[in-house]
Amino acid sequence: MGVRSSTHSSGTGESEGRRQQGAAGGCSSGGDSRDDCTAALERPLGKTYRALVSGIVEQDEGEVDVAIGPVSYPGLSNGLFAASPSGKPARSLFRVLHRHADSTLMEVTILTGRPHQIRIHMAALGHPLLGDPLYGPGGAPMVAVVSGSRLGAYGDAGNAMPGDCGYHLHSMDLHFHHPETGAEMRLTAPVPAALQTPQEAAACPAAGPPHSFA
Numbered sequence: 001m002g003v004r005s006s007t008h009s010s011g012t013g014e015s016e017g018r019r020q021q022g023a024a025g026g027c028s029s030g031g032d033s034r035d036d037c038t039a040a041l042e043r044p045l046g047k048t049y050r051a052l053v054s055g056i057v058e059q060d061e062g063e064v065d066v067a068i069g070p071v072s073y074p075g076l077s078n079g080l081f082a083a084s085p086s087g088k089p090a091r092s093l094f095r096v097l098h099r100h101a102d103s104t105l106m107e108v109t110i111l112t113g114r115p116h117q118i119r120i121h122m123a124a125l126g127h128p129l130l131g132d133p134l135y136g137p138g139g140a141p142m143v144a145v146v147s148g149s150r151l152g153a154y155g156d157a158g159n160a161m162p163g164d165c166g167y168h169l170h171s172m173d174l175h176f177h178h179p180e181t182g183a184e185m186r187l188t189a190p191v192p193a194a195l196q197t198p199q200e201a202a203a204c205p206a207a208g209p210p211h212s213f214a
Contacts, residue, residue: 003064046176049109050105051106054102057099069082080134088112116135121139172189173189
């Protein structure tokens with residue numbers, strides 16, 4: 001299925017990284033500056049998230065590498081990104097932080113940047129994000145029955161759309177190397193209450209609502 005797991009916890013959520021794509025501002029076109037810029041762009045870019053998924057994830061950690069690509073979906077002329085054998089490669093690392101009675105708090109590091117990658121990969125793992133109205137087990141969209149006369153209209157009353165919320169997903173850590181200086185840069189965001197471990201909740205106040213990007 002494209003899921004690999006192990007039964008021990010590594011104790012770290014550091015990313016193996018992915019190649020940073022595109023041009024960064026401030027890169028010069030001459031000599032050593034160009035080489036320095038190229039080296040910076042090729043260094044790993046790490047993106048780590050918190051996610052609350054449905055059910056109890058038995059594996060302590062693992063990897064999901066299910067391909068992601070557009071599939072036919074009512075109301076979207078260009079289709080919807082979902083698990084697809086013909087899609088592009090995608091990789092996510094996951095680690096269990098806490099198991100609740102009927103849900104699991106996860107740390108997810110993405111090594112590629114496909115649309116809705118975490119939502120799709122957690123669903124492919126068999127544990128869709130809790131409250132996600134769009135993706136079901138396997139990483140496929142949950143399509144409701146609609147009348148043919150309404151197909152093609154964005155926001156079809158019978159189907160969820162990519163922008164619909166209700167799930168808990170928070171971008172908490174971004175680290176990369178500065179394209180000019182090569183210095184390591186790290187950006188972090190406080191973790192909302194719903195995505196804190198019991199230890200974190202007891203130690204410090206919670207941030208606001210989760211940022212459900214990706």
